[in-house]
Amino acid sequence: MAYSEKVxxxxxxxxxxxxxxxSKKNVGTGxxxxxxxxxxxxxxxxxxxxxxxxxxxxxxxxxxGSAIASSSLATEWLKGKPIEEALEIDNMAIVEELELPxxxxxxxxxxxxxxxxxxxxxxxxxxxx
Amino acid sequence: xxxxxxxxxxxxxxxxxxxxxVEAMLPYFTxxxxxxxxxxxxxxxxxxxxxxxxxxxxxxxxxTDAREVIFTSGATxxxxxxxxxxxxxxxxxxxxxxxxxxxxxAVLDSCRRIEKMGGEVTYLDVxxxxxxxxxxxxxxIRPDTIMVAVMWANNETGVIQPMxxxxxxxxxxxxxxxxxxxxxxxxxxxxxxxVGVHLMAMSxxxxxGPKGVGALFVNRKAPRVKVTAQMDGGGHERxxxxxxxxxxxxxxxxxxxxxxxxxxxxxxQRLSRLRDRLEQGLLKLEETYVNGNPDSRMPHxxxxxxxxxxxxxxxxxxxxxxxxxxxxxxxxxSLEPSYVLIAMGLGDDLAHSSIRxxxxxxxxxxxxxxxxxxxxxxxxxxxxxxxxxxxxKEGINLEEVEWSEH
Numbered sequence: 001m002a003y004s005e006k007v008x009x010x011x012x013x014x015x016x017x018x019x020x021x022x023s024k025k026n027v028g029t030g031x032x033x034x035x036x037x038x039x040x041x042x043x044x045x046x047x048x049x050x051x052x053x054x055x056x057x058x059x060x061x062x063x064x065g066s067a068i069a070s071s072s073l074a075t076e077w078l079k080g081k082p083i084e085e086a087l088e089i090d091n092m093a094i095v096e097e098l099e100l101p102x103x104x105x106x107x108x109x110x111x112x113x114x115x116x117x118x119x120x121x122x123x124x125x126x127x128x129x
Numbered sequence: 130x131x132x133x134x135x136x137x138x139x140x141x142x143x144x145x146x147x148x149x150x151v152e153a154m155l156p157y158f159t160x161x162x163x164x165x166x167x168x169x170x171x172x173x174x175x176x177x178x179x180x181x182x183x184x185x186x187x188x189x190x191x192x193t194d195a196r197e198v199i200f201t202s203g204a205t206x207x208x209x210x211x212x213x214x215x216x217x218x219x220x221x222x223x224x225x226x227x228x229x230x231x232x233x234x235a236v237l238d239s240c241r242r243i244e245k246m247g248g249e250v251t252y253l254d255v256x257x258x259x260x261x262x263x264x265x266x267x268x269x270i271r272p273d274t275i276m277v278a279v280m281w282a283n284n285e286t287g288v289i290q291p292m293x294x295x296x297x298x299x300x301x302x303x304x305x306x307x308x309x310x311x312x313x314x315x316x317x318x319x320x321x322x323x324v325g326v327h328l329m330a331m332s333x334x335x336x337x338g339p340k341g342v343g344a345l346f347v348n349r350k351a352p353r354v355k356v357t358a359q360m361d362g363g364g365h366e367r368x369x370x371x372x373x374x375x376x377x378x379x380x381x382x383x384x385x386x387x388x389x390x391x392x393x394x395x396x397x398q399r400l401s402r403l404r405d406r407l408e409q410g411l412l413k414l415e416e417t418y419v420n421g422n423p424d425s426r427m428p429h430x431x432x433x434x435x436x437x438x439x440x441x442x443x444x445x446x447x448x449x450x451x452x453x454x455x456x457x458x459x460x461x462x463s464l465e466p467s468y469v470l471i472a473m474g475l476g477d478d479l480a481h482s483s484i485r486x487x488x489x490x491x492x493x494x495x496x497x498x499x500x501x502x503x504x505x506x507x508x509x510x511x512x513x514x515x516x517x518x519x520x521x522k523e524g525i526n527l528e529e530v531e532w533s534e535h
Contacts, residue, residue, distance in 0.1 A: 003445070011445055017514055034532030035478035035517055038439055038466065042516035060516035064441040068514060113533070 004099035010069035015076050018058040020044040028122025030114040039063030041071050043114035054078045066104035070094050070111035083119050136451045136496045140489030141284050147337040153384040157377035165374045176376045183383025190386040192320045199366045203343035204311040207330030208235040211307045214356025215276050216243050223273025224248045230472040231255050232280050257474045258422035259288035270302045281310035285469040286421035287430030296325025315389035327354045338385030342378030400488050401428035403497050410501030429488040434479045437518040438511040446507030451500050455484050
């Protein structure tokens with residue numbers, strides 16, 4: 001299977017790989033997927049508490065090239081977005097941007113789930129959920 | 130690292146044609162193009178003679194009579210012919226077949242078809258090294274068992290089954306023994322008569338011959354085995370496989386067999402040395418495991434799980450430099466982990482993390498060293514990206530994490 005240029009770019013130069021300090025109140029962590037299924041994504045956001053804007057995002061992903069590219073792209077899109085807007089990121093937008101083939105759509109779904117899980121975690125920590 | 134040409138370490142998927150094979154084939158496309166079944170003129174005689182010679186060459190490699198070699202389009206066809214053909218031919222004896230969960234899809238799917246046709250199939254388990262349990266095999270034999278189908282060497286792990294012992298069990302119970310020996314023929318000594326195999330599938334393109342040609346060995350005496358043809362037509366190949374013979378392909382297969390017969394011993398030694406070098410190089414990485422049976426396996430294959438790294442992603446880090454496969458090439462179009470490794474009891478996570486390296490006649494030591502370097506680099510890179518590697522390093526028990534299955 002040939003990967004699109006965009007997937008290859010994110011795979012070869014993944015953006016925002018890393019770990020944020022989960023103990024901080026303004027950091028939300030989403031861990032989705034399972035090793036048995038062949039992909040696990042961990043996406044973290046750091047939110048500016050005054051403005052509600054995501055000021056940093058990091059990821060680590062165990063998975064195929066499309067899973068890594070989807071999460072890398074998600075962190076790019078998250079940075080600088082207010083959390084309410086971030087909740088609107090749809091997996092199909094990721095599919096379109098990365099030109100994912102049908103067998104890889106689940107990677108984009110996982111990325112959307114990871115975004116939602118990270119935001120939910122942040123909200124929970126801050127009594128907003 | 131200096132950029133080199135793409136290194137091919139996927140010889141279990143297919144091998145390149147040996148140039149000596151291509152050379153032998155060429156005249157049979159043009160000036161010697163005759164139909165081996167044309168009895169009335171020189172063109173046909175020349176083609177028939179070439180086929181007879183190739184049949185001798187293949188028979189010599191496996192130490193059988195040339196009349197026991199039925200040419201086909203490849204091992205998939207041979208598997209289908211052996212299983213479905215015997216099921217039909219021996220319908221009066223029974224309808225039960227015994228096979229193994231780690232067989233090639235061509236065998237497993239033929240068995241599924243036989244079940245739909247009213248047959249019954251027992252699928253034997255393997256242990257964690259991929260070996261079948263001989264007692265379980267013997268216990269599975271019933272009065273209506275026609276055949277036992279066990280592959281000689283596994284395509285994904287290179288594990289070699291105890292052929293002689295299986296042959297003895299089959300002989301004791303008067304059951305036919307069929308083996309898909311595609312991965313073994315031409316690489317290790319394969320002598321069906323010596324171990325009591327009555328039907329055996331092989332393929333030219335796994336042994337430096339051309340694609341699109343293979344054979345089924347069919348035992349002629351004690352017992353005289355026959356299979357019902359699965360294609361109707363001109364009654365070629367003793368009535369078991371109709372269709373104009375692929376003369377250039379068969380000539381190439383014969384030549385490949387002869388080269389293998391002469392060079393196999395030395396080649397196997399060289400390859401096992403290189404394979405061990407590759408394995409030792411890669412096992413220096415933490416949490417890296419070899420899948421299979423170290424005491425009974427092919428000399429050129431190793432299947433390795435790199436824990437907490439996903440195989441497909443890992444391959445992407447070096448697929449511009451090294452060609453390998455994760456799972457078998459036949460199933461890697463799907464996203465399921467290898468059923469062979471799952472049958473061996475590997476967890477889905479380790480099965481998703483496995484890569485098969487299969488070396489070949491043209492693999493060099495330099496290529497192996499390069500592969501060690503590139504793969505190690507890829508594994509380290511992927512582990513830096515892997516959240517579960519990080520969790521493992523932090524001492525988190527991954528079995529206790531509540532994963533969101535999807």
